[in-house]
Amino acid sequence: xxxxxxxxxxxxxxxxxxxxxxxxxxxxxxxxxxxxxxxxxxxxxxxxxxxxxxxxxxxxxxxxxxxxxxxxxxxxxxxxxxxxxxxxxxxxxxxxxxxxxxxxxxxxxxxxxxxxxxxxxxxxxxxxxxxxxxxxxxxxxxxxxxxxxxxxxxxxxxxxxxxx
Numbered sequence: 001x002x003x004x005x006x007x008x009x010x011x012x013x014x015x016x017x018x019x020x021x022x023x024x025x026x027x028x029x030x031x032x033x034x035x036x037x038x039x040x041x042x043x044x045x046x047x048x049x050x051x052x053x054x055x056x057x058x059x060x061x062x063x064x065x066x067x068x069x070x071x072x073x074x075x076x077x078x079x080x081x082x083x084x085x086x087x088x089x090x091x092x093x094x095x096x097x098x099x100x101x102x103x104x105x106x107x108x109x110x111x112x113x114x115x116x117x118x119x120x121x122x123x124x125x126x127x128x129x130x131x132x133x134x135x136x137x138x139x140x141x142x143x144x145x146x147x148x149x150x151x152x153x154x155x156x157x158x159x160x161x162x163x164x
Contacts, residue, residue, distance in 0.1 A: 019043055023082060024135045026056045034133070035060030036125045041142055050141040057136040059086070059128040064162035066106075068124045069099065070151040077123070078139030079115045084131025086111075087162055093120025096150070101158045124151070127162065 007013055014020060021027070026039035037058040044051040066089050079088065091104045099122065109115055109126070111134075117123055128134035141148075154160070 084134035091122030
């Protein structure tokens with residue numbers, strides 16, 4: 001019987017077969033500063049056109065006040081907290097220019113629970129509630145943050161404080 005010695009996973013050794021990344025210690029370009037950092041397009045999994053991208057949101061604890069919201073018109077979004085529970089806000093899809101602040105809801109998402117949002121659903125960066133920071137896997141078509149992301153600052157009189 002032939003034997004094969006297991007190798008340590010390395011970029012050089014694995015590149016002929018695909019790609020990988022440590023999502024808890026991303027080494028890709030990111031933007032934002034703590035408590036909200038976004039490490040975009042870390043990996044792509046080609047399932048057709050466009051490619052699916054795996055990004056990491058690293059969220060530190062911050063006041064539980066919803067100050068921004070966003071939506072994607074042409075795709076849903078996968079959100080998977082890896083190492084801590086999170087809170088996410090959601091609002092129903094609306095036409096452009098209409099934001100349903102009075103219909104927003106907040107959900108507690110336990111770590112390792114995948115949430116798949118439908119296209120058009122209002123949401124934004126989650127809130128870390130058990131681990132500081134919390135690493136969150138974000139699954140979107142490649143470059144969605146640049147091509148299909150409408151973000152708004154919530155007016156002061158419409159901001160929402162989350163009760164726990």
